[in-house]
Amino acid sequence: MTTADPPPPAKRRGRRPAGQDTRAALVEAAHQVFSESGYEGATVRAIAARAGVDAAMVNHWFGGKEGLFAQVVLRLPVDPGDLVATLLDGDLDGLGERVVRRFLGVWDATAGGTFPALVRSLASHDQATIGLRDFLIKHILGRVVARIRADQPQLRAGLCASQLIGIGMVRYVAKFDPLATADVETVVAAVGPTLQRYLTGEIGAADC
Amino acid sequence: MTTADPPPPAKRRGRRPAGQDTRAALVEAAHQVFSESGYEGATVRAIAARAGVDAAMVNHWFGGKEGLFAQVVLRLPVDPGDLVATLLDGDLDGLGERVVRRFLGVWDATAGGTFPALVRSLASHDQATIGLRDFLIKHILGRVVARIRADQPQLRAGLCASQLIGIGMVRYVAKFDPLATADVETVVAAVGPTLQRYLTGEIGAADC
DNA sequence: GCATTAATTCATTCAACGTTGAATTTCTTG
DNA sequence: CAAGAAATTCAACGTTGAATGAATTAATGC
Numbered sequence: 001m002t003t004a005d006p007p008p009p010a011k012r013r014g015r016r017p018a019g020q021d022t023r024a025a026l027v028e029a030a031h032q033v034f035s036e037s038g039y040e041g042a043t044v045r046a047i048a049a050r051a052g053v054d055a056a057m058v059n060h061w062f063g064g065k066e067g068l069f070a071q072v073v074l075r076l077p078v079d080p081g082d083l084v085a086t087l088l089d090g091d092l093d094g095l096g097e098r099v100v101r102r103f104l105g106v107w108d109a110t111a112g113g114t115f116p117a118l119v120r121s122l123a124s125h126d127q128a129t130i131g132l133r134d135f136l137i138k139h140i141l142g143r144v145v146a147r148i149r150a151d152q153p154q155l156r157a158g159l160c161a162s163q164l165i166g167i168g169m170v171r172y173v174a175k176f177d178p179l180a181t182a183d184v185e186t187v188v189a190a191v192g193p194t195l196q197r198y199l200t201g202e203i204g205a206a207d208c
Numbered sequence: 209m210t211t212a213d214p215p216p217p218a219k220r221r222g223r224r225p226a227g228q229d230t231r232a233a234l235v236e237a238a239h240q241v242f243s244e245s246g247y248e249g250a251t252v253r254a255i256a257a258r259a260g261v262d263a264a265m266v267n268h269w270f271g272g273k274e275g276l277f278a279q280v281v282l283r284l285p286v287d288p289g290d291l292v293a294t295l296l297d298g299d300l301d302g303l304g305e306r307v308v309r310r311f312l313g314v315w316d317a318t319a320g321g322t323f324p325a326l327v328r329s330l331a332s333h334d335q336a337t338i339g340l341r342d343f344l345i346k347h348i349l350g351r352v353v354a355r356i357r358a359d360q361p362q363l364r365a366g367l368c369a370s371q372l373i374g375i376g377m378v379r380y381v382a383k384f385d386p387l388a389t390a391d392v393e394t395v396v397a398a399v400g401p402t403l404q405r406y407l408t409g410e411i412g413a414a415d416c
Numbered sequence: 417g418c419a420t421t422a423a424t425t426c427a428t429t430c431a432a433c434g435t436t437g438a439a440t441t442t443c444t445t446g
Numbered sequence: 447c448a449a450g451a452a453a454t455t456c457a458a459c460g461t462t463g464a465a466t467g468a469a470t471t472a473a474t475g476c
Contacts, residue, residue, distance in 0.1 A: 037248075038246060038248060039249075040245075040246065040248035040249045041247075041248040119327070133382060133384055137384060154385065154386050155386050155387065155390070155394075155398070158378055158384045158385075158386065158387040159387070159398055159399070161374075161378055161384060162371070162374035162375045162377065162378040162379075162387065162399075163370070163371055163374050163402070164374070165373075165374045165377045165378065165382075166369075166370035166371050166372070166373045166374020166375070166377065167370045167374070169370065169373045169374065169377065170366055170369055170370040170373065171370075174340060174341060174373075176341055176345060176366045176369060177362065177366075178362050178363050178366065179363065179366040179367070179370065182363070186363075186412060188412075189411065189412025190363070190367055190406070190411040190412045191367070191370075193405070194371070194402045194405070197401070197402070198398075203397070203398040204394060204396075204397025204398045
């Protein structure tokens with residue numbers, strides 16, 4: 001356990017010595033607790049306790065639980081423009097593998113906390129659903145599919161999204177072994193061809 | 209809206225006339241409310257109100273909110289044994305398509321409510337994670353993979369699970385069009401080959 | 417048909433939650 | 447170095463949730 005700290009150093013009232021970023025500590029703690037418990041399950045008191053500060057700080061810095069949630073979840077770990085440019089830089093045959101590798105790179109880097117937070121926030125916030133759809137379909141996969149001029153772009157983007165989200169669910173949320181602990185290249189080798197087919201291959205009802 | 213009923217017929221105290229299965233009404237209502245709001249977001253009062261009975265009935269019949277939840281979520285819509293037998297009945301080349309068709313058949317039949325309930329319950333109940341893993345990996349996909357004697361059975365089962373769960377997420381939870389509304393055979397044609405490859409094909413690091 | 421048991425509602429209790437205002441301490445500015 | 451601003455804790459409030467026990471009515475057994 002990394003969360004079992006020695007007894008906290010006895011809080012005093014009033015402003016604390018400089019150099020302690022309470023705001024950042026709260027965001028980090030909220031990130032963890034929201035990931036573990038979802039929006040409704042997470043309590044302001046628990047978040048504040050993990051950050052080592054008083055619950056009133058949530059109101060002071062974020063105006064309440066809702067504001068803190070917004071700060072935590074809507075902080076996406078990549079810039080869409082860069083991402084699309086990087087993905088499209090290379091030969092078309094390697095596109096599927098690049099998408100998978102990038103997907104894992106982004107979410108592995110968050111130590112497996114942000115993806116569950118996103119998924120679990122779908123429970124209570126439709127806004128998160130719309131955010132995920134816009135981000136993944138419209139800003140990333142939609143652009144990639146559009147660039148390669150495939151037929152049925154919406155369906156292809158949706159299929160890619162389904163495989164990526166599924167990998168995220170199995171690797172970060174449900175943690176099925178061996179996929180949860182497999183190294184990136186193993187997953188890329190297995191899933192890359194799937195994405196490649198969804199992007200540029202034959203996906204059934206092409207005509208009609 | 210199917211939930212807008214005419215005003216309920218004025219409750220009286222005491223035992224009500226026979227023929228009204230309060231228990232079943234509660235399970236059905238809980239199913240809906242848990243799907244919409246998740247475990248923490250759902251309130252016993254809201255469930256009881258939708259069932260048209262008092263909240264105390266949850267305690268009387270299920271011993272509390274937790275007991276009601278267990279009744280609702282652990283009620284899986286198929287029998288594992290039948291399912292595996294049906295899937296393995298046919299030629300090996302059509303196995304991927306049969307798995308996808310069956311998956312959609314099962315969950316489409318629940319009117320899109322049970323799958324979200326399962327996913328959202330992952331937020332607050334690790335038990336649900338274990339249940340999903342056991343059901344999907346051990347009892348269904350694990351058996352299928354074992355029967356066809358493929359190498360790396362765990363990895364193959366996990367890959368299949370990832371694609372199926374991803375389809376479920378996109379179709380039932382996030383509801384991305386056109387996948388959310390596509391007919392079954394369109395999805396089968398697109399996703400079947402993926403499952404087929406995960407089950408019987410080449411998935412990268414075959415040796416070592 | 418009377419006594420017993422089961423089912424249901426109501427009023428209440430207790431705990432936990434998010435939020436607020438005052439009190440207190442440190443930092444910053446002139 | 448004094449005065450004001452900022453940051454923080456603490457105690458409390460109002461609300462809401464799940465759970466409980468008594469009261470009430472219908473069904474069941476003898």
